[in-house]
Amino acid sequence: MTPRTTAGEHAPDRFSINQMTVKQxxxxxxxxxxxxxxxxxVGLWREPVRAYGVxxxxxxxxxxxxTVSTLCRGGFxxxxxxxxxxxxxxxxxxxIDEAAALGTHVLVLVSGGLPPGSRDLAAARERIADALAELAPYAAQRGVRLAIEPLHPMFASDRCVVSTLAQALDLAERFPADQVGVCVDTYHVWWDERAxxxxxRAGCGGRIATFQLADWTTPLPEGVLNGRGQLGDGAVDMREWRSYVEAAGYDGPIEVELFNDGLWARDGREVLAETVRRYAQHAVPHGA
Amino acid sequence: MTPRTTAGEHAPDRFSINQMTVKQxxxxxxxxxxxxxxxxxVGLWREPVRAYGVxxxxxxxxxxxxTVSTLCRGGFxxxxxxxxxxxxxxxxxxxIDEAAALGTHVLVLVSGGLPPGSRDLAAARERIADALAELAPYAAQRGVRLAIEPLHPMFASDRCVVSTLAQALDLAERFPADQVGVCVDTYHVWWDERAxxxxxRAGCGGRIATFQLADWTTPLPEGVLNGRGQLGDGAVDMREWRSYVEAAGYDGPIEVELFNDGLWARDGREVLAETVRRYAQHAVPHGA
Known part of the structure; x- marks a missing residue:
């Protein structure tokens, strides 16, 4: 079908909206x-999908x-x-079964934090590898690739012990590239000069499973989870990061995933339209 | 002079209290x-020192x-x-003049964040190098070494574009080791497998100017600055990090620097005594 356009707006081809951005x-x-x-x-989340029925x-x-660009999320x-x-x-x-049913080839993994009382990040990362050894073949049989998402180091203790793309690739490369890749999210990696x-490296190995955008804004809110900024509001040069993943061969959907109390308090359709405009302003190459 | 002891308490020899921990x-x-x-x-801060008179x-x-283990802080x-x-x-x-007057050999630098509207971390890091070229000889002439402190990546945009020890050393190593070193603070580096x-590397080059302790606890408070945890309350193995700096040759004072609204709301002497106990419990090698 040909999508309707409203008021002259038409999202760029590769734009994908992550459901969490407009969870309202x-x-x-x-x-x-x-x-x-x-x-x-569209990038979907398990909880609202299950509530609606897969x-x-x-x-x-x-x-x-x-098309469903990703399902968020497995892991922990x-x-x-x-x-x-x-x-x-x-x-x-x-x-993985839900991802297959939705027709997406990417299940994003947030790997999990330290168990209560533990201070051993390296051991926690090894347990992720052990779990991937069980899950990756199961996923591949269903046409789904697991995408390890490094989360910003501020989440290292309570949410994700995988803090950098280097760590994520160290894990992913233990498995075939069609089974395990990585998620590149600007919010989590923008500060990292090695990214x-x-x-x-990820591109050479065919490991970039998905590319997500969010801007870095401060001050961070309490708990720091819901402070992801609208594109253009913060410190991240979206075009620069897009150029890196494209130079590495990634040509798939580009998902905007914002967790932001301010955006959630507004009209969801208005936020979606704004997000499309911001993407066009900040994430589409000049002259494209 | 011989310090008095009270109620049988006597701080371990290398323990240093950073003034900010008990700013009350x-x-x-x-x-x-x-x-x-x-x-x-004791590690001192410029503002209360100037208020009292240097x-x-x-x-x-x-x-x-x-002895004054460090003065905090220069930079920006x-x-x-x-x-x-x-x-x-x-x-x-x-x-630098104040550090020399206080008799400390270490001025800790928090390098500064991105200027308003800028998204260029690399250029900001170069401006730090330019400034160090002016400041480092001036400091060395006064017996003061500049200690570049990498701050956790969650501060990269608004407080310190130097986010890792690797970046701090890349900057420091442009200058003689007696002019510019680094500050190793567990709170900022604990998540980094490269640390x-x-x-x-810092030890080989004689670059460890100071070693600071704080624990990593969650949830982080709004603004994330004042969430540094009391030793033993969080995810950081203090003995492990102490063993790294000691294996690298560091044998100077070990400063406990906590920014924590909960600690600041309590009686300062009680917090200091607790901090000494926690240090003895968590940061002194077993059997020492």
Whole structure:
């Protein structure tokens, strides 16, 4: 189908909206808003998809002509407790099944933090590798690639012990490239002078599974999770980072994923339209 | 003089209290509390020292038998505006003079963030190098070494564009080791798997100017500045990091520097005594 355009707006081809950016929109409204703005790709989250029904969600987006760029998220693979580890593996298998049902080839993994009382980051990273050994073949059989997302080091203790692209690639490269890749998210890597060379490394190995955008703004809010800035509001040069992933061969959807209380308090359709405009202003190469 | 001991407490020899940890204590009370607990070293901050009078502060700590492990802080050298740059250089010269007057050999530098509207971290780091070229000889002539402190990457935009020990050493190594070193602070580097090898690099070059401790606790507070945890409360293995700097040859004072609203709300002498105990529990090698 040809997406409708509204008020002359038409999202750039590779723009993808991550569902979390406009989580105030129920899934049918999100899909309708995407259609209206000519958005072709959407990154979905498990919780709202499951609440709507996985098969129903798959049909909804498919019928609207949308592709699902990623499913967020699996992971949390660092537990030491054996029961918790089994539960995490089972939950990740379910996430892989859901990704396959939605027709996306990418399941983003947030690897997990330190277990309570632990101070051993290296051991936690090894437990992620152990879990990937179980999950990666299962995912590949279903046409899904696991994308290890390094999170900003401020999340290292409580959310993700994988803090840099270098660490994420060290893990991913233990597995075939069609099974495990990485997620490059500007918010998490922008400060890291090694990230450009690591993006090149990822590209050489065919490991860039997805590319996400958010800007870095301060002051950070309490808990620091919901401070991701709208494109153009912060310290990140979106075009520069896009040029790195494109030089490394990535030509897939570019997802805007913002966790931001201010944006969530506004009208979701307005936020989506603004995000499309900001992407066009800040993330599309000059002259393109 | 021999410090008094109170209630059997006597701080380990190399323990140093950074003034900011107990900023609720006026300088004379801090010095008295240190004497009572057998604390031999104190890290001072410019603002309270200037408020008290630099010469008077120097005499107060000297008469109490305390050494000044560091003065915090110079830096903020990333401005692009020419007048702001001149003012920053002048202010850092004053900080060097104050350090010399206090008898400390270490001035800690927090390098500064991105200027308003800038997204160029690399250029900001070069401006730091330019400023160091002016300041380092001036400091060395006064017996003061500049200690570049990498701050956690969550401060990269607004406080310090130097985010890792590797970056700090890349800057420091442009200058003689007796002019520019680095500050190793567990709070800022604990997440970085490269930090142990960078500590070894710093040790080989004689670049470890000071070693500071704080624990990593979550959730981080709004603005993230005042969330530094008391030793033992968080994710950092203090003995492990101490072993790295000692293997690299560092045998100077070990400063506990906590910015923490909860600690500041309490009785300062009680917090100092607790900090001495926590240091003994968590930062002194087993069997020592």
């Amino acid at each position: 929109l129920p899934l049918p409204e999100l899909v309708d808003a995407c259609t209206g703005l000519g958005v072709r790709h 098969e129903d969600a798959a049909k909804l987006v498919r019928d609207a002509g949308l 693979l660092t537990a030491t407790d054996p029961h918790a580890r089994v539960a995490a593996i089972d939950d990740n298998r379910a996430a 450009p060379e690591q993006i090149a | 204590l006026p300088l004379p009370e801090l010095v008295d509390a240190c004497t009572g607990l057998g604390v031999r070293h 010469e008077d502060a120097a005499k107060l700590v000297r008469d109490a038998g305390l 050298l990333t401005a692009t505006d020419p007048h702001a740059r001149v003012a920053a250089i002048d202010d850092n010269r004053a900080a 142990p090898e960078q500590i070894a």
